[in-house]
Amino acid sequence: xxxxxxxxxxxxxxxxxxxxxxxxxxxxxxxxxxxxxxxxxxxxxxxxxxxxxxxxxxxxxxxxxxxxxxxxxxxxxxxxxxxxxxxxxxxxxxxxxxxxxxxxxxxxxxxxxxxxxxxxxxxxxxxxxxxxxxxxxxxxxxxxxxxxxxxxxxxxxxxxxxxxxxxxxxxxxxxxxxxxxxxxxxxxxxxxxxxxxxxxxxxxxxxxxxxxxxxxxxxxxxxxxxxxxxxxxxxxxxxxxxxxxxxxxxxxxxxxxxxxxxxxxxxxxxxxxxxxxxxxxxxxxxxxxxxxxxxxxxxxxxxxxxxxxxxxxxxxxxxxxxxxxxxxxxxxxxxxxxxxxxxxxxxxxxxxxxxxxxxxxxxxxxxxxxxxxxxxxxxxxxxxxxxxxxxxxxxxxxxxxxxxxxxxxxxxxxxxxxxxx
Ligand SMILES: Cc1cc2nc3c(=O)[nH]c(=O)nc-3n(C[C@H](O)[C@H](O)[C@H](O)COP(=O)(O)O)c2cc1C
Numbered sequence: 001x002x003x004x005x006x007x008x009x010x011x012x013x014x015x016x017x018x019x020x021x022x023x024x025x026x027x028x029x030x031x032x033x034x035x036x037x038x039x040x041x042x043x044x045x046x047x048x049x050x051x052x053x054x055x056x057x058x059x060x061x062x063x064x065x066x067x068x069x070x071x072x073x074x075x076x077x078x079x080x081x082x083x084x085x086x087x088x089x090x091x092x093x094x095x096x097x098x099x100x101x102x103x104x105x106x107x108x109x110x111x112x113x114x115x116x117x118x119x120x121x122x123x124x125x126x127x128x129x130x131x132x133x134x135x136x137x138x139x140x141x142x143x144x145x146x147x148x149x150x151x152x153x154x155x156x157x158x159x160x161x162x163x164x165x166x167x168x169x170x171x172x173x174x175x176x177x178x179x180x181x182x183x184x185x186x187x188x189x190x191x192x193x194x195x196x197x198x199x200x201x202x203x204x205x206x207x208x209x210x211x212x213x214x215x216x217x218x219x220x221x222x223x224x225x226x227x228x229x230x231x232x233x234x235x236x237x238x239x240x241x242x243x244x245x246x247x248x249x250x251x252x253x254x255x256x257x258x259x260x261x262x263x264x265x266x267x268x269x270x271x272x273x274x275x276x277x278x279x280x281x282x283x284x285x286x287x288x289x290x291x292x293x294x295x296x297x298x299x300x301x302x303x304x305x306x307x308x309x310x311x312x313x314x315x316x317x318x319x320x321x322x323x324x325x326x327x328x329x330x331x332x333x334x335x336x337x338x339x340x341x342x343x344x345x346x347x348x349x350x351x352x353x354x355x356x357x358x359x360x361x362x363x364x365x366x367x368x369x370x371x372x373x374x375x376x377x378x379x380x381x382x383x384x385x386x387x388x389x390x391x392x393x394x395x396x397x398x399x400x401x402x403x404x405x406x407x408x409x410x411x412x413x414x415x416x417x418x419x420x421x
Contacts, residue, residue: 002364004241005412008152009400015345020150028144028229030082031106035224039112049095055171055270057086057164059105073105075163076275076382078156078396083144084164089122092132100221114221121216125186126205130216133209138164139202141228146235154238155371156396159415161203162375168206170383173259174267179208181302183369187246195223199232201242204372249365253305257298261387269386276391279420284354286319288388295384296377304369306361308377311407313340313356316420343406344416345397354420358403362411374414381417390421
């Protein structure tokens, strides 16, 4: 097990003995805003390319609590803290200057960071030939999350970035585009190129375009430094773990998923997606459960595909026994609803769901890719639930060791999610 993962486990004891308090006076900024002198392209609802981009982390609702307003987005985020930032290189796409942009959800705009010169680009950092189309780069401003979740926040940055990769996948389905995820990017060089301080680092990218048989030179851009949180406090464990997990040992997956869904209805689900806060405890049907499983098990094209075990604790599915279910087989059958709720740090969501999922992996060498993949599967769970008319919530807080023991697994518990009505 990766030492970082072991060091950031929750236990019944650790949760009750944490002395952590939240410094509400110094909450990090939720948006990174580049200087106003830089040119903006406002994303317009009538333009299909703009719509394609709006579905990638765009704002879809507002939620207010005394003193704070959260802008909710197409992606869920642990604690609604949104550590992930999106940068895009666009080449040879009608209506756009060939350039590198920042996608700013707050302004619903692309901010032009650097206009590409002839034969320049970021392709060499992705070990790729020239790409006509979009290259998305995803970074994490980790203090947005470590402000609340401390050392465990690196996990949340990876989940959240996985969800963002999931938003690209979903938008590609709606706009009929092919995509492939690249985790094997020269992250350290890109961090430098984009003038990041240690508070921000790249985690992955997605190519949505066609590779042409030409090379290009590394873009030599000058981008202003922008403080993306306003109140950064360094976390040594997170920075050290990031650096020590950047290298990957790769296993490619080239098959595209084939989702058999109605794209208009799916687009509606992307816009409407929210985290469910409470289940009415009505059952799902067996057919619905099977549709969910078919959808989440479709391949995810990437340069580093890691095996993730999906354990489903069946609580309320008509026509199915209750119990622990994995790859079509019951490992144990009994009513484990209360147990599932307890394991999710006593959150009712885990107990009152139709199904509570635990995603488990065991690949230390590909930790960054593995946890992001758990986020993509989580995103698929959200979208298929919304599409089929019920709800979903990510659950990042669970008693790690007790979950593993319950599942009789020696892997790392990566993520929990609950679905139901
Ligand atoms: C990685 C991750 C972990 C989460 N963990 C929890 C959790 O433990 N409990 C919970 O009620 N919600 C959890 N959520 C849901 C977030 O609170 C929710 O996404 C956020 O408030 C934004 O709301 P929205 O998803 O409705 O847009 C989690 C979401 C993510 C992506």
